[in-house]
Amino acid sequence: MLKHIGIVGVSPEGAALFYRQLSRAASHVLPPNEQPVFTLHNEPLAQYIDAIRKDDWHAVGSLLRRSAEMLARCGARVCMTPDNIVQHGVYLAEAGSPIPWITMTDLVASAIAADQRKKVGIIGTKLVTMASTYQTKLGLKGIQVLAPEEQEVELLDEIIFGELIYGTARPESRAAIHSIINNLCKRGCEGVVIACSEVPLVLTQDSSPVRLYDAVDILAEGAMKFAVEQR
Numbered sequence: 001m002l003k004h005i006g007i008v009g010v011s012p013e014g015a016a017l018f019y020r021q022l023s024r025a026a027s028h029v030l031p032p033n034e035q036p037v038f039t040l041h042n043e044p045l046a047q048y049i050d051a052i053r054k055d056d057w058h059a060v061g062s063l064l065r066r067s068a069e070m071l072a073r074c075g076a077r078v079c080m081t082p083d084n085i086v087q088h089g090v091y092l093a094e095a096g097s098p099i100p101w102i103t104m105t106d107l108v109a110s111a112i113a114a115d116q117r118k119k120v121g122i123i124g125t126k127l128v129t130m131a132s133t134y135q136t137k138l139g140l141k142g143i144q145v146l147a148p149e150e151q152e153v154e155l156l157d158e159i160i161f162g163e164l165i166y167g168t169a170r171p172e173s174r175a176a177i178h179s180i181i182n183n184l185c186k187r188g189c190e191g192v193v194i195a196c197s198e199v200p201l202v203l204t205q206d207s208s209p210v211r212l213y214d215a216v217d218i219l220a221e222g223a224m225k226f227a228v229e230q231r
Helices: 012-029 045-053 057-073 084-094 104-114 135-139 150-162 171-186 215-229
Strands: 004-009 037-042 078-080 119-123 144-146 191-194 211-214
Touching: 004 012, 004 057, 012 037, 012 215, 037 057, 045 057, 045 084, 057 078, 057 084, 078 215, 084 104, 104 135, 104 191, 104 211, 104 215, 119 171, 135 144, 150 171, 191 215, 211 215
Parallel strands: 004 037, 004 078, 119 144, 119 191, 191 211
Antiparallel strands: none
């Protein structure tokens, strides 16, 4: 079995949530004495935000690769990041990385295709919802992706960058996200991709009228399946 897994953190809140989900996923498939070691490394969030705002994806890839190099020195045999906004940078980080990466977008696309969904919504930052982060992977499997309305996308950006990445959320922000989910359902979505690692702070499957595909949960489950297969 793969004994040591590396987590590349970007948003501290997102990385902390993923660590918890990864640990839970491990407890579901492995006995306590066979749990893998998890090591987390991050570069400062501000450096990522600055690079993304400059549309400098090579800088994002370099930051991710730097974490992968540190994780490899700690003994990790594979790594992954739960942050949706940097997924474009993962492909750049893989070049020259000392350890392989598990990619979240591929796992999410496979999970939705397995459920035979044909139209799904997406919740996340503007960069994720309006770009090809998930749209390409899902489109290749015949799945249509609907982004929220323009004003909803702007509101999500404000909530995520102004509150969620700091671990807080106002009641009106929680209500706004639920309203956006309901609007996606009215537009015919059979499921919604939660493409932001902090959104589960305010949204759960129990409170949703439609099937949620939490990218971080799917990554955690995929990572543990990969680990078990290395026996």
